[in-house]
Amino acid sequence: MDTNLQKYLALIKTVEYGSFTKAAAILNYSQSGISRMINDLEQEWGVALLERSRSGVRLTSDGVKLLPYAQKVCQDYAKLQAQVDEISGLEAGLIRIGTFSSVATHWLPRIIKKFQADYPHIDYELLLGDYAEIETWIAEGRVDCGFLKLPTRPEFETIFLEQDPLLVVLPQKHPLAKLPKVPVQELLNYPFMLLDKGEQSEVGELLEQCGLHPQVHFTTWDDYAIMSMVESGLGIAILPQLILRRAPYKLVLKELAIPAFRKIGLALREKKTASQAVKRFLDYLPYRA
Secondary structure, X not given: OOHHHHHHHHHHHHHHHOOHHHHHHHHOOOHHHHHHHHHHHHHHHOOOOEEEEOOEEEEOHHHHHHHHHHHHHHHHHHHHHHHHHHHHOOOOOEEEEEEOHHHHHHOHHHHHHHHHHHOOOXXXXXXXXXXXXXXXXXXXXXXXXEEEEEOOOOOOEEEEEEEEEEEXXXXXXXXXXXXXXXXXXXXXXXXXXXXXXXXXXXXXXXXXXXXXXOEEEEEEOOHHHHHHHHHOOOOEEEEEHHHHOOOOOOEEEEEEOOOOEXXXXXXXXXXXXXXXXXXXXXXXHHHHO
């Protein structure tokens, strides 16, 4: 406890019990220690706080005026300490998470359900965005942590979670559906539905790496719109496998003939400065599957 708070408490208990000796016993100090702390207060404030006599001690008129303020400071400190203890014990807290839609849909419900079973008083705030937006939120402190495609900004601390394959998405009875794996050059022969979620689109990066320029007939950030278009036979697409879990569409999914995937991880500015709730939340990431 802060030294001034100790002095305030010494004054409060001395007045409450009318005795240095009794206050010392309650606060586990020596009688001289209690007396010295109150003398220090009187010197610091330039006023006499107590009248001392053989029958005990009582407040001076100045002491009567100042005592309620000392009591308020000690009461507020007790409330602060109780709140700190609650948060440290995860009896309260808020975790702010930046995420993209497929993680929010397929991973976070499992993680939060398990975490909430152990820590039911923690609240959550989820912000959905693209990779660039989530990076900005982390950097600015808008969220405590965020799910991202790796690699990300070098100043972040990251936890690698999973390698998510990129799959070719075809309508049923499409000619490419007969192939065990789809050669990348085949993507040039059919209308293409491009999922583009900003500057760091994994599909756009893959096409660029392969030097491919397919016939892009439709571009959107909405993965379900892409799936619906493909199901209707309007073209083919490439989507991450996580997006395609429990997809309510009749589709054929095929691997590419070359390795293609995105690395998903969790990023935060600095783990050691994260709240106790966030640090504990990290332990529950394996429950995503």
